[in-house]
Amino acid sequence: MHPFGKFLEKRLEDLARVAVWNAIEDAGVPPKEIQAAYVANSLSGLVTGQEGVRGQVILRDAGFSGIPIVNVENACASGTTALRCGWMEVASGLHDVVLVLGVEKLFMPRTEDSIRILMADAEVRLMGMGFQFLGWYAMELRKYMAAYGWRKEHFAKVVEKNSFNGSFNPNAQHRKPLSVEQVLGSRLVAEPLTLYMCSPMSDGAAAAVLCSRERAKKYAARPLVEIAAIGMQSGRYADPRASSRPSITTLAAKEAYERAGLGPEDVDVAEVHDAVAPSELYHYEDLGFCEKGGGVALIEAGRTKITGDIPVNTSGGLAARGHPVAATGLAQVAEIVWQLRGEAGLRQVAAPKVGLVENTGGIVEDEAAVATVTLLKR
Amino acid sequence: MHPFGKFLEKRLEDLARVAVWNAIEDAGVPPKEIQAAYVANSLSGLVTGQEGVRGQVILRDAGFSGIPIVNVENACASGTTALRCGWMEVASGLHDVVLVLGVEKLFMPRTEDSIRILMADAEVRLMGMGFQFLGWYAMELRKYMAAYGWRKEHFAKVVEKNSFNGSFNPNAQHRKPLSVEQVLGSRLVAEPLTLYMCSPMSDGAAAAVLCSRERAKKYAARPLVEIAAIGMQSGRYADPRASSRPSITTLAAKEAYERAGLGPEDVDVAEVHDAVAPSELYHYEDLGFCEKGGGVALIEAGRTKITGDIPVNTSGGLAARGHPVAATGLAQVAEIVWQLRGEAGLRQVAAPKVGLVENTGGIVEDEAAVATVTLLKR
Numbered sequence: 001m002h003p004f005g006k007f008l009e010k011r012l013e014d015l016a017r018v019a020v021w022n023a024i025e026d027a028g029v030p031p032k033e034i035q036a037a038y039v040a041n042s043l044s045g046l047v048t049g050q051e052g053v054r055g056q057v058i059l060r061d062a063g064f065s066g067i068p069i070v071n072v073e074n075a076c077a078s079g080t081t082a083l084r085c086g087w088m089e090v091a092s093g094l095h096d097v098v099l100v101l102g103v104e105k106l107f108m109p110r111t112e113d114s115i116r117i118l119m120a121d122a123e124v125r126l127m128g129m130g131f132q133f134l135g136w137y138a139m140e141l142r143k144y145m146a147a148y149g150w151r152k153e154h155f156a157k158v159v160e161k162n163s164f165n166g167s168f169n170p171n172a173q174h175r176k177p178l179s180v181e182q183v184l185g186s187r188l189v190a191e192p193l194t195l196y197m198c199s200p201m202s203d204g205a206a207a208a209v210l211c212s213r214e215r216a217k218k219y220a221a222r223p224l225v226e227i228a229a230i231g232m233q234s235g236r237y238a239d240p241r242a243s244s245r246p247s248i249t250t251l252a253a254k255e256a257y258e259r260a261g262l263g264p265e266d267v268d269v270a271e272v273h274d275a276v277a278p279s280e281l282y283h284y285e286d287l288g289f290c291e292k293g294g295g296v297a298l299i300e301a302g303r304t305k306i307t308g309d310i311p312v313n314t315s316g317g318l319a320a321r322g323h324p325v326a327a328t329g330l331a332q333v334a335e336i337v338w339q340l341r342g343e344a345g346l347r348q349v350a351a352p353k354v355g356l357v358e359n360t361g362g363i364v365e366d367e368a369a370v371a372t373v374t375l376l377k378r
Numbered sequence: 379m380h381p382f383g384k385f386l387e388k389r390l391e392d393l394a395r396v397a398v399w400n401a402i403e404d405a406g407v408p409p410k411e412i413q414a415a416y417v418a419n420s421l422s423g424l425v426t427g428q429e430g431v432r433g434q435v436i437l438r439d440a441g442f443s444g445i446p447i448v449n450v451e452n453a454c455a456s457g458t459t460a461l462r463c464g465w466m467e468v469a470s471g472l473h474d475v476v477l478v479l480g481v482e483k484l485f486m487p488r489t490e491d492s493i494r495i496l497m498a499d500a501e502v503r504l505m506g507m508g509f510q511f512l513g514w515y516a517m518e519l520r521k522y523m524a525a526y527g528w529r530k531e532h533f534a535k536v537v538e539k540n541s542f543n544g545s546f547n548p549n550a551q552h553r554k555p556l557s558v559e560q561v562l563g564s565r566l567v568a569e570p571l572t573l574y575m576c577s578p579m580s581d582g583a584a585a586a587v588l589c590s591r592e593r594a595k596k597y598a599a600r601p602l603v604e605i606a607a608i609g610m611q612s613g614r615y616a617d618p619r620a621s622s623r624p625s626i627t628t629l630a631a632k633e634a635y636e637r638a639g640l641g642p643e644d645v646d647v648a649e650v651h652d653a654v655a656p657s658e659l660y661h662y663e664d665l666g667f668c669e670k671g672g673g674v675a676l677i678e679a680g681r682t683k684i685t686g687d688i689p690v691n692t693s694g695g696l697a698a699r700g701h702p703v704a705a706t707g708l709a710q711v712a713e714i715v716w717q718l719r720g721e722a723g724l725r726q727v728a729a730p731k732v733g734l735v736e737n738t739g740g741i742v743e744d745e746a747a748v749a750t751v752t753l754l755k756r
Contacts, residue, residue, distance in 0.1 A: 052452075
């Protein structure tokens with residue numbers, strides 16, 4: 001990774017170079033043996049004007065050229081989409097060693113430029129109703145709160161947990177533990193959401209080196225981590241049974257579990273997409289960690305803390321680690337890899353064998369546009 | 379395909395819907411059996427402001443949702459990059475039936491908006507020297523003309539051939555055959571390049587349905603066409619042996635030939651990337667159809683006409699068929715599929731068994747950013 005944060009003086013290339021070389025050093029793979037690359041970026045066409053061949057421009061700066069490079073985008077799931085492409089490239093037998101990179105830059109020297117980007121993004125998400133994303137999200141949330149007894153305090157508890165975890169993560173954007181009171185007392189964004197319940201704007205990059213099982217044995221200085229499966233879904237829209245149907249995250253999880261021959265009970269540690277704090281509670285259900293509406297019981301009992309039986313967002317999650325859109329998924333993967341190897345420092349959970357990464361993002365009509373669920377194992 | 383041309387009243391979705399359903403009808407695959415999709419688009423972040431989840435928005439309109447959708451970009455090779463991704467998805471065993479789509483919209487109701495897009499693109503390509511792409515290209519070309527005796531008339535002959543072919547193609551943007559005199563007499567863009575030697579601005583879409591060999595037998599109402607191999611390369615840059623090294627197109631072709639166990643002598647029909655007419659001559663060399671500098675001899679002898687021994691750009695090429703950036707590669711694939719099946723109408727060449735598609739595009743430093751070479755066979 002390149003740490004997540006606000007780096008006005010750095011370009012996309014500067015962020016990417018650090019993540020790429022950290023990944024290569026970590027993997028113990030000679031750089032010359034990298035045969036192909038996938039580069040995920042979501043917004044730099046609007047940020048920098050570099051709409052085409054972003055990955056070629058970014059990787060040239062990191063010293064990589066003369067290999068197949070593919071640019072991919074999938075909103076908040078861009079990073080894990082690159083992972084899925086790299087996984088298939090290796091699985092198809094086309095190449096044995098593939099680099100995947102997610103990089104995003106949202107901060108700009110002039111505040112109005114950053115706002116322009118976010119406005120451009122928001123414009124796409126307006127859904128023809130004049131609402132911004134968070135306003136719409138808050139309305140949907142309030143129905144759920146009424147139905148299942150969720151309260152603002154539960155969302156604040158999610159942030160309390162994640163900010164505590166993030167305080168131990170040298171790659172996190174925010175490293176100050178927040179109390180429930182501080183979260184509730186921060187500026188109101190859209191009732192019931194306060195500022196600290198929303199993931200921040202971030203710059204950052206994360207990368208991974210994938211290789212075939214056979215080739216991995218050659219490099220393995222460290223414990224190997226295997227991609228057990230990746231599930232992916234896009235929105236379905238306009239389904240008359242909309243209210244009773246499973247979310248796309250649920251379907252992506254189902255695909256991943258089935259392909260891997262694993263179930264929610266096998267997951268020892270997870271990174272989930274808390275773009276807004278209540279999302280973490282929704283995703284507990286989606287991933288099968290609890291029944292519908294049961295997320296608050298998990299939070300209240302502390303079961304998803306580092307010390308709990310199903311630790312979630314040991315990295316600090318999007319809330320504390322930050323959320324540079326296309327870099328997020330691969331940062332989550334990095335956290336799970338460190339956990340599975342026992343290298344997560346003060347954030348380490350007890351000897352995990354199976355880890356999960358979940359991303360859900362984008363909005364088309366009234367539904368998330370894309371979800372990925374990745375299962376990793378020792 | 380959706381025909382290429384100027385369609386001010388159509389959105390990306392309108393172009394895509396037609397191409398997708400034409401491809402599905404052509405393939406004879408029940409739409410419900412499509413399991414995943416790759417959507418290539420290069421410039422719509424700058425054109426429409428839809429920077430993220432383009433494919434989800436575009437395919438929803440065509441009636442496709444609830445499947446994995448990945449957005450890919452690779453400049454002029456975006457369409458064949460989507461093809462390569464879909465090919466790997468099937469080869470990896472993850473899914474058996476995959477839709478790939480390339481769609482682009484460059485024309486806008488106000489001329490200044492279109493110019494703004496092209497300026498944004500040009501800005502990226504300025505290479506820090508104050509040149510626009512075509513100016514730089516023309517300078518490089520003049521060195522080559524001096525070394526190998528290439529003349530303006532040769533480039534005009536390429537356009538004469540391609541515009542003749544395009545006149546038989548109902549999907550082509552320009553269907554008027556041009557004489558050498560008309561090409562030479564059109565407005566000068568950058569000596570020696572005249573307007574008709576440059577591919578036009580275009581709107582359009584093209585799609586393909588890929589499936590595993592096993593599954594294809596189930597659907598096969600029409601002759602099957604197989605992807606024998608796809609080679610891909612990105613620029614290498616700053617190589618001290620720059621002047622003597624092979625182009626990235628040459629390397630992509632080498633990869634494709636080796637993977638397919640085929641050589642240039644096996645190619646019966648080819649679609650090559652004549653973004654500017656002389657490029658077709660360069661690509662004859664890159665693809666092994668002739669020795670260095672030998673492209674003009676092929677053109678002079680008429681060997682790459684429909685009636686020649688190695689017909690090139692029977693569709694009309696970028697010059698006549700048009701060049702909606704991310705749609706181009708899959709339109710070339712469509713032409714080769716029709717040729718291999720004997721369905722190319724007045725453009726049909728005699729019983730071809732092996733066809734080739736080549737795309738080279740983007741500029742980073744002084745080199746093309748990406749090249750793909752695809753080999754298809756009966």
